[in-house]
Amino acid sequence: MIDDTIQNNKLHILGKLTAGLIHEIRNPLSAVKLGLAHLDLMKNELPVEAIDIVNASTTAMERIENLIYNLLDFSKKNNYQKEAININLISDQALSFLNSNFQKTKIVVEKNYADNLPIIFVSKFRLLQLFLNLISNAIESFCDKNNEGTITIKTFIVKNTVLWQIKDNGIGITEENKEKIFNDFYTNKDKGVGLGLSVCSQILNEYQSKIEFESKYGAGSVFTIMFNSNLLRNE
Numbered sequence: 001m002i003d004d005t006i007q008n009n010k011l012h013i014l015g016k017l018t019a020g021l022i023h024e025i026r027n028p029l030s031a032v033k034l035g036l037a038h039l040d041l042m043k044n045e046l047p048v049e050a051i052d053i054v055n056a057s058t059t060a061m062e063r064i065e066n067l068i069y070n071l072l073d074f075s076k077k078n079n080y081q082k083e084a085i086n087i088n089l090i091s092d093q094a095l096s097f098l099n100s101n102f103q104k105t106k107i108v109v110e111k112n113y114a115d116n117l118p119i120i121f122v123s124k125f126r127l128l129q130l131f132l133n134l135i136s137n138a139i140e141s142f143c144d145k146n147n148e149g150t151i152t153i154k155t156f157i158v159k160n161t162v163l164w165q166i167k168d169n170g171i172g173i174t175e176e177n178k179e180k181i182f183n184d185f186y187t188n189k190d191k192g193v194g195l196g197l198s199v200c201s202q203i204l205n206e207y208q209s210k211i212e213f214e215s216k217y218g219a220g221s222v223f224t225i226m227f228n229s230n231l232l233r234n235e
Contacts, residue, residue, distance in 0.1 A: 026068060032061055059100055066136075082121045087164055087227075088113045088155055090124060094131035095153075100137050103148035112154040120162055120231040122207060130203050134166050134223055137197065141170025141221065149220075160229040169220035178215065207231060 039046070039054045046054070095102075095109060102109065137167040138151045154165045173181060182201045204211055215221035 004137050025064075029061065029064060029068075032057075033065075036061060038112040055100070058103075062100070066132075069218055081123060082094055083124055084119045085122055085127060086117065086119060087127065087162065088117060090127050091131055091155065091164065093136055094128055097128075097132060098135055098139065101136070105139065105142065106149075107139060107142055107147065108150045110150060110152040111147045112152060114156045117157060118157055118162055118232050120227055121233065122227075124233055126203050126206070130200050130225070131164070133197070133200050134225075138166055138168040138170065138221075138223075141172070144171045160232065162232070163223040163224055164227075165222065167220065167222040172220050173213075173215040174217045181213075 002009050036054060040058070041049075043051055043054070091111075091113070134149070135153075142149050149169045152167045154163075154167070156163050156165075182197050200211060203224065208230065210226045211223060212226070213221060213223045
């Protein structure tokens with residue numbers, strides 16, 4: 001019991017230190033972001049080598065922003081306003097945001113969206129975050145396969161359940177890791193803090209929705225989100 005109290009106190013202090021550190025990082029990061037955006041506008045005047053550096057720096061900055069975003073979101077519960085959402089549109093928006101990530105690979109994206117999907121009432125911000133995390137994970141699954149393969153995103157409806165599914169033929173998940181992937185801070189990547197799938201699980205819990213997956217190591221993975229039928233109406 002005493003050990004649990006000490007550990008909880010450590011986590012509380014760590015949370016406060018993390019929040020303060022993130023605040024200090026975000027201010028200079030904004031200046032870097034503005035500088036890179038300005039250089040991007042001058043691409044036609046820059047040599048090829050400089051353009052490559054700008055692109056690489058922008059990608060690195062986006063990664064830092066995503067890590068900060070996930071850390072902040074994980075540390076506090078946010079109540080975002082629900083609105084009428086077409087998940088096909090938000091899925092396309094997530095793909096658009098990650099376009100620069102795809103451009104550095106040989107990954108082919110295939111879309112199989114159902115027409116006339118019912119509108120669901122969720123936070124656009126939260127749904128976008130959910131899709132961004134899952135698509136990013138799919139992209140990273142190809143790192144041991146020369147960044148080459150196929151990602152298929154599918155939307156469909158079964159009875160009153162709206163589903164969003166992402167399938168890849170990347171490296172897949174080992175049997176021993178399958179029980180760990182939704183744990184807080186679990187990661188098998190050299191770069192990352194292990195919050196992506198944990199945050200996804202947290203978001204879906206808020207909407208009483210589920211995520212399931214199938215994976216075979218060396219062959220790929222399929223993640224399927226099942227949105228609660230209650231989300232078909234604005235409550």
